[in-house]
Amino acid sequence: MATTSPLSGDLSPEYRGNAIASLRATTESRQELDILVVGGGVVGAGAALDAVTRGLDVGLVEARDWASGTSSRSSKLIHGGLRYLEMLDFALVSEALKERGLLLTRIAPHLVRPVPFLYPLHKRFVERPYVGAGIALYDIMSFTGSHGRGVPLHKHLSRRGTLRAAPSLKPDAMVGSIRYYDGQVDDARMVTNIVRTAAHYGAKVVNRVSVVDFLREGERVVGAKVRDHESGDVFDIRAKQVINATGVWTDDTQALITDRGQLKVRASKGIHLVVPRDRIQSTVGMILRTEKSVLFVIPWGRHWIIGTTDTDWNLDKAHPAATSADIDYLLEHVNRVLVRPLTREDVEGVYAGLRPLLAGESDSTAKLSREHVVAHPVPGLVVIAGGKWTTYRVMAKDAVDEAARSLDERVPESVTETITLLGADGYQAAWNRRGRTAELSGVHVARVEHLLQRYGSMVRHLLAMIAENPALGEPLPGADDYLAAEVVYAVTHEGARHVEDVLTRRTRISIETWDRGDAAAPVVADLMAGPLGWSAEQRDHEVEVYLARVKAERISQEQPDDASADAERIRVADIVSAT
Structure with missing residues (x-):
């Protein structure tokens, strides 16, 4: 197999070997990186892309696989967060809605797409004006910026209109509803795409490489000692600044260097069920209130995703486990509104993930902050924690801003608001041409659509492989x-x-x-x-x-x-x- 160009964004086995050799050379030649990012979730990937597109020399290491932790186990939503609006957290909602629009219209239109939801109403006269005003504000706030909203406006539905959209709902489960839109993404695919885009711009990115210790000169962190789990080799990577973007592992990673960590992260477990699309007759998703939080029923291709729970977790962070009680909790709550109840036999898949919440005084993880915080606990080490999936780009920017302040040279401002991910350029044209592409390739148009919504304009690479x-x-x-x-x-x-x-x-x-x-x-x-x-x-x-x-x-x-x-x-x- 031919050697992959280091600027192609192709993370081939050959690329990985070359990237490791380059990272090793930071010690052997004393040519240190500007920034080493630790953690290959969405924030770490975003930080690597942000830093490298500012012209910095960047490395990224991930202990397991890209997005193998929290970032692949979300609700798959890009959203402003209606419940934060109810909490009067207008800044967080506004920021998230801006990012939603950017992702839908500019950064990743091939990976993020609009998804409709019903917000059921239960009180005939009081609830509709109150909820309607909130969702109207949600829509109005999404107009900020010049990037566009990317989703249609909300619409009020009567009980009859609600049942037409979602025949599986019990007639007495609501008096009407409001249909609104948010965004949806395959979270793991998005993270891999961000990593590939960072590599395309010159970052040296490697998975299955974990930090076993930090390198220090006096009080200053000057890099990391890492282990390549594919070869067993242990080697040093030198860097002027290290960004710790390890999510729920933040405390563990910080403990390698200092006990003065300014950030404490608490893990909250959320589980999701996956059921076949034909088990719920509906053209839209649903958002349901529970006594603890909210429950989403989300369209997902030929399936539905139902979630989530929100409970404290203090056990193995790498493999959070769903319990029988977790599954029963979700089934019980969704069945309250369904004509035909779901059973265990309807569940195709189950997955559990951990949210990295900033620790606080609250006993309930549902009430802990989703705001993010950047800290510089010791010279040379920047820590980013908290936040939500949708605002990963802002979190990454803030982390790189903090690291850049300690670099000797003047560092340009972030440009990721204008950087499209690989596969975005030419995507709309490729989508419009999908019928012709199917004819020329001999691949059914449904298959071509599937590939376009996963790879964007890079679909040509897969079709070339199939042709060969x-x-x-x-x-x-x-x-x-x-x-x-x-x-x-x-x-x-x-x-x-x-x-x-x-x-x-x-x-x-x-x-x-x-x-x-x-x-x-x-x-x-x-x-x-x-x-x-x-x-x-x-x-x-x-x-x-x-x-x-x-x-x-x-x-x-x-x-x-x-x-x-x-x-x-x-x-x-x-x-x-x-x-």
Whole structure:
């Protein structure tokens, strides 16, 4: 395979080797990076992109896979946050709505798209003016900026109009509703795309590389000692400034360098269920009030996502586990408004994630701050924590601003408001041409649409792969929505290193199929083996570990409480290549 250009944005195995060599050279040649970002979630990826597009020399390391923590386990929404409006947090809502518009219309129109929701009304006269005024304000606030809203305005619906839009709702569950719009994104795909865009502009980005210690000269942090989990090598990376963007691991990472950390992060567990689209008859999503928070029923391709919970979590951060009680809680609340109740047998997939909330006095994680904070606890180390997925770009900008203040040279202002992600340029033209593309490629137009909404204008790369090897145009076993070409592309262009990376993040097969990827795993391993140079033993090991993971997750979801669910889930360790 030809060596990938370092400015192509293709995270091939060859690129990874070259990037590691460049990071090692910061110590061997004493040519330190300007900024090393630790953490490959959405904020860390955003910080790497922000810094490199200011002209800085940037490295990014992630201990596991891109978005493997919180950033791949969200509600998949890009939204202003209606509940924060009710809390009178106008600044947070306004900021988030601006970012929503940017993502929908400029930065990532191929990955973020409008999604409609119903807000059910229960009181005939009092509630509609109050809620209507709030949603009208939500719409008005989204007009700020010159980038455009990206979504239609809200509309009031009668009870009859509500039932036409959502026939599965009980007639007595509401007296009417208000339809409004927010944005939706495949969170893991978005993060990988941000990382690729950072690499395209020259950042050196590597996954499966963890920080084991920080380098110091006196009180100053001057880089990090890291371990490559693929080879087992330990080496140093020198940098003028280090940005710690490790989310729920913030306290753990800070503890490597100081006990004077100014930020404390508390993890809140949220779980989501995935059910087939035909289980709920509706053309729109729904937002439902619960005694603790809000519950979303979100359209997701041929599925619905139902979530979320909001409970304290103090156990394994890498693999938060959903319990039987969590699943029952969501089913109980959504069934209050459905004509035909959902059962356990309707649940295709379950996933759990942890929100990194700034610790406060409240006993309830639902009341802790979603604002973000940047700190500089010791010279050379910047810490960013808190915030929400939608405002990742602002968080990244603020972190880089803080790091830039300590650099010797004058650093330009952030330009990420104008930087489009890979695949965005030419996307609308490619979408308009999708019928012609289908005719020329021999790939069904529905498949072309699927690829366009995942890769944007980069779809040409996958269609070229299929043209060269038609077998790559076949769907994966048990996962008809995904093609074999996407597996190979995940390895050659998106930095996938293991079967789990493909089945849980490059695709969403692990939550969208009844068997959670069991049938697809051997085929995925076969497709990955060539580009990654796996032996037959490595290939078999990858499949065994993935199947064991699925089994452990299923067992954990039958447990009554967090402790027992966590004990079952952590029986299966993360896969590592190094011995």
